[in-house]
Amino acid sequence: MRSFWTRFLGNRAGVIAGAxxxxxxxxxxxxxxxxxxxxxxxxxxxxxxxxxxHPLGTDELGRDVLISIAHGIKVSLSVGFAAALGATAIxxxxxxxxxxxxxxxxxxxxxxxxxxxxxxxxxxxxxxVALSGxxxxxxxxxxxxxxxxxxxxxxxxxxxxxxQLEFVDAVRCLGVRETAILTGEVIPNALAPSVAAGTLVxxxxxxxxxxxxxxxxxSVDIVSWGRMLNxxxxxxxxxxxxxVFPGAAIFLTVLAFNLLGDALGSALNPRTxxxx
Amino acid sequence: xxxxxxxxxDLTFSYTSRxxxxxxxxxxxxxxxxxxxxxLVGESGSGKSTLARVALGLTPAQFARIExxxxxxxxxxxxxxxxxxxxxxxxxxxxxxFQDPLSYLNPVMRVGQQIAESIVRHTPELAVAPRVxxxxxxxxxxxxxxxxxxxxxxxxxxxxxxxxxxIACRPKLLIAxxxxxxxxxxxxxxxxxxLAELRRRLDMAMLLISHDLGIVAQACERIYVMYAGRIVEWxxxxxxxxxxxxxYARGLLHAANADRDSEGRFVTIPGDPPGVGVAPIGxxxxxxxxxAMSDCTKQMPPAVLLDQASGHTVRCWLHRSDGAGxxxx
Amino acid sequence: xxxxxxxxxxxxxxxxxxRTEVVQAVRSVSLTISAGxxxxLIGESGSGKSTLGRMALGxxxxxxxxxxxxxxxxxxxxxADLRSARVxxxxxxxxATAALNPRRTAREHLLQALAVRGAATEDQAAALLESxxxxxxxxxxxxxxxxxxxxxxxxxxxxxxxxPQPRLIIADEPLSGAxxxxxxxxxxLLLDIKRERGIAYLLITHDISVARAFSxxxxxxxxxxxxxxxxxxxxxxxxxxxxxRHLLAAVPALPATRSSIARPGHRCAPGLAR
Numbered sequence: 001m002r003s004f005w006t007r008f009l010g011n012r013a014g015v016i017a018g019a020x021x022x023x024x025x026x027x028x029x030x031x032x033x034x035x036x037x038x039x040x041x042x043x044x045x046x047x048x049x050x051x052x053x054h055p056l057g058t059d060e061l062g063r064d065v066l067i068s069i070a071h072g073i074k075v076s077l078s079v080g081f082a083a084a085l086g087a088t089a090i091x092x093x094x095x096x097x098x099x100x101x102x103x104x105x106x107x108x109x110x111x112x113x114x115x116x117x118x119x120x121x122x123x124x125x126x127x128x129v130a131l132s133g134x135x136x137x138x139x140x141x142x143x144x145x146x147x148x149x150x151x152x153x154x155x156x157x158x159x160x161x162x163x164q165l166e167f168v169d170a171v172r173c174l175g176v177r178e179t180a181i182l183t184g185e186v187i188p189n190a191l192a193p194s195v196a197a198g199t200l201v202x203x204x205x206x207x208x209x210x211x212x213x214x215x216x217x218x219s220v221d222i223v224s225w226g227r228m229l230n231x232x233x234x235x236x237x238x239x240x241x242x243x244v245f246p247g248a249a250i251f252l253t254v255l256a257f258n259l260l261g262d263a264l265g266s267a268l269n270p271r272t273x274x275x276x
Numbered sequence: 277x278x279x280x281x282x283x284x285x286d287l288t289f290s291y292t293s294r295x296x297x298x299x300x301x302x303x304x305x306x307x308x309x310x311x312x313x314x315x316l317v318g319e320s321g322s323g324k325s326t327l328a329r330v331a332l333g334l335t336p337a338q339f340a341r342i343e344x345x346x347x348x349x350x351x352x353x354x355x356x357x358x359x360x361x362x363x364x365x366x367x368x369x370x371x372x373x374f375q376d377p378l379s380y381l382n383p384v385m386r387v388g389q390q391i392a393e394s395i396v397r398h399t400p401e402l403a404v405a406p407r408v409x410x411x412x413x414x415x416x417x418x419x420x421x422x423x424x425x426x427x428x429x430x431x432x433x434x435x436x437x438x439x440x441x442x443i444a445c446r447p448k449l450l451i452a453x454x455x456x457x458x459x460x461x462x463x464x465x466x467x468x469x470x471l472a473e474l475r476r477r478l479d480m481a482m483l484l485i486s487h488d489l490g491i492v493a494q495a496c497e498r499i500y501v502m503y504a505g506r507i508v509e510w511x512x513x514x515x516x517x518x519x520x521x522x523x524y525a526r527g528l529l530h531a532a533n534a535d536r537d538s539e540g541r542f543v544t545i546p547g548d549p550p551g552v553g554v555a556p557i558g559x560x561x562x563x564x565x566x567x568a569m570s571d572c573t574k575q576m577p578p579a580v581l582l583d584q585a586s587g588h589t590v591r592c593w594l595h596r597s598d599g600a601g602x603x604x605x
Numbered sequence: 606x607x608x609x610x611x612x613x614x615x616x617x618x619x620x621x622x623x624r625t626e627v628v629q630a631v632r633s634v635s636l637t638i639s640a641g642x643x644x645x646l647i648g649e650s651g652s653g654k655s656t657l658g659r660m661a662l663g664x665x666x667x668x669x670x671x672x673x674x675x676x677x678x679x680x681x682x683x684x685a686d687l688r689s690a691r692v693x694x695x696x697x698x699x700x701a702t703a704a705l706n707p708r709r710t711a712r713e714h715l716l717q718a719l720a721v722r723g724a725a726t727e728d729q730a731a732a733l734l735e736s737x738x739x740x741x742x743x744x745x746x747x748x749x750x751x752x753x754x755x756x757x758x759x760x761x762x763x764x765x766x767x768x769p770q771p772r773l774i775i776a777d778e779p780l781s782g783a784x785x786x787x788x789x790x791x792x793x794l795l796l797d798i799k800r801e802r803g804i805a806y807l808l809i810t811h812d813i814s815v816a817r818a819f820s821x822x823x824x825x826x827x828x829x830x831x832x833x834x835x836x837x838x839x840x841x842x843x844x845x846x847x848x849x850r851h852l853l854a855a856v857p858a859l860p861a862t863r864s865s866i867a868r869p870g871h872r873c874a875p876g877l878a879r
Binding site: 165189 | 662694695696698707721765
């Protein structure tokens with residue numbers, strides 16, 4: 001455990017990214033708990049460029065961009081985490097069984113995962129939304145279904161590597177049953193790359209949610225960075241701040257999760273040298 | 277200007293890893309004269325592989341430093357060579373083969389092509405194809421092997437290919453770092469036989485580095501025994517094997533011979549081999565030595581010549597130059 | 606008549622490398638090990654010795670033939686019977702690092718192995734560690750495999766093998782990964798175990814000197830078959846089969862150590878005898 005932190009803290013990019021994410025969570029909590037300006041409050045100060053009272057400007061209904069972005073964190077992070085959790089859970093389950101048992105199970109599971117990989121993400125999203133209406137839950141489901149194959153693939157590979165190690169045989173010689181071996185010995189040692197991949201799914205999810213919002217396929221009544229981009233695109237040339245700032249928020253957050261996932265992956269790998 | 281192809285004098289070499297500085301070689305002195313076969317024996321952490329790499333400048337410049345001492349190759353001072361200088365040195369006069377041929381051969385290039393690379397680089401005036409055939413014949417490989425990929429050949433054959441690449445440059449000295457460790461004992465015997473023959477035909481010196489005392493005994497005229505980055509005993513093979521002076525060398529030989537004591541237990545060296553870079557004061561073997569004395573932990577013992585004829589020398593406080601503790605029959 | 610401890614009867618195993626190529630790893634091999642015996646299985650790479658070892662441990666089902674553990678056919682058992690048969694034989698592997706779960710402490714490894722025989726206590730685990738030379742046992746309980754040296758890791762795997770009180774230890778190249786200077790320590794450990802507990806050994810190795818030092822009987826294996834088998838002393842000094850002779854001739858000989866230079870009054874090792 002100690003060595004994990006040493007390795008992680010030695011990765012400067014990862015640490016900065018981690019700090020950024022923590023800051024985001026902090027802002028989200030503050031905004032959620034402390035009563036403050038309502039992001040949906042319509043004011044007469046319409047289409048103001050960034051100024052002292054409105055550091056990031058206001059939109060066509062007079063809503064403050066900074067406040068809106070702060071409130072948008074909740075959607076992005078919750079969708080991101082929920083989707084990542086879903087994808088990782090499914091991926092680990094499928095991947096470990098495919099990798100451990102091999103044979104027909106491997107074949108079936110991998111072909112199924114390929115089906116999900118081949119489906120164009122947007123078509124799937126559009127179909128699901130068309131069937132059940134727009135909403136955050138639908139978005140989470142769509143992303144989970146799209147992202148689990150990549151986690152499964154990683155997990156399968158790692159499980160196939162670990163199951164050949166001698167300590168697995170040694171435990172077999174103690175008479176332990178195969179399923180107990182899978183859950184007790186193999187999976188814990190095969191998790192690392194999949195966990196790191198899961199972090200990357202957060203980034204993917206945030207992007208996808210933004211894209212869906214942009215096309216109006218996500219929930220309309222909540223504040224979301226994607227929805228802000230959607231509304232702001234009309235005014236791209238006369239009110240650049242309505243697109244640039246939400247866009248920057250998406251970009252920075254996705255970048256942060258990518259770097260975090262990278263750092264996590266290296267830190268979980270005991271062979272990475274600590275410190276630079 | 278002696279006739280030595282390789283001469284290391286009081287070489288101290290260290291490198292930085294994970295923020296720590298590790299002294300891999302400490303005041304190491306060693307030489308290989310033209311045409312002779314010299315063995316370097318040591319276990320993990322001894323620094324023997326590092327020595328092989330330092331002798332050819334194969335260490336990464338940013339992390340590694342020669343702190344003191346000198347490297348002389350074929351009479352020239354190579355201590356401060358740049359990468360370009362080393363590049364010209366490698367292959368001729370000094371070539372090197374390593375332990376695991378599969379890692380050192382390009383998996384997507386045919387073997388004949390890889391040998392050809394070496395020829396083109398060092399002897400560009402020669403016609404390539406006949407020279408490749410000649411080299412394959414020298415290492416006793418059938419000529420058809422030239423069109424094979426490394427994974428299509430057995431371990432022994434791959435090692436022969438590495439040898440062919442090495443001798444293509446007509447080196448005066450071949451450094452072989454654990455050349456047979458990954459091979460079966462019967463293949464090992466063949467490769468050792470081949471090395472002896474190559475040495476004879478090409479008048480080539482050899483520095484054979486290994487943890488296996490048996491192959492060093494068979495192939496080398498002189499040997500050096502290394503422990504924790506220092507050379508603790510050296511001399512002719514017969515002298516060192518028949519009358520080992522350093523307790524570590526004695527322990528190694530007991531282990532290699534599977535000697536047992538009166539209770540039927542195997543004679544061993546207690547403790548573990550030193551971790552890389554542990555730099556104790558005094559003799560590094562003191563912790564494991566049955567004969568450790570107070571001086572052993574204070575200062576590294578000086579070299580004491582035990583026998584002029586065989587050049588048998590030891591660095592151990594049990595043997596002092598003033599004669600106290602001289603050789604016993 | 607009590608059945609032999611391990612009876613391998615006419616066992617074969619073929620592997621499919623590609624759709625057309627097959628490798629006959631083991632061909633109709635029979636081998637018997639009696640209680641308390643040490644048998645060395647000597648072979649080079651590709652001889653099939655490791656495959657045979659895995660089949661003997663119950664890890665790989667043979668294509669034909671049977672593996673009998675104390676009279677019972679190992680691959681026909683299930684449930685509690687299978688478990689008790691399995692537990693009678695324990696492995697010691699070559700790579701001690703791969704043989705230990707990197708996420709479990711020494712304590713967890715040993716408790717898991719002890720639990721096979723019923724109650725498992727920390728005192729038992731500590732005692733096991735001390736019996737393999739890791740003293741004091743309590744200090745090593747909390748260590749993870751990467752916190753131990755190579756020799757200590759190998760000792761831990763031996764302790765784990767002893768925990769279920771096996772009657773046979775199948776050791777696949779137990780010394781190959783170890784440095785020369787600690788090989789003797791591990792050999793002594795195995796020797797002590799043999800003497801004190803009367804455990805039988807199947808020692809799989811390519812190193813003839815190890816086999817010579819440690820076994821009652823040897824079997825020489827080549828390309829899936831046993832070409833010669835008999836008392837160790839006999840086979841290794843007067844080999845009958847050509848391959849055995851070839852193998853023995855290939856081992857480099859060390860010049861005999863006549864004497865060790867020592868200080869006046871010093872003896873190089875207590876009661877050294879050959």
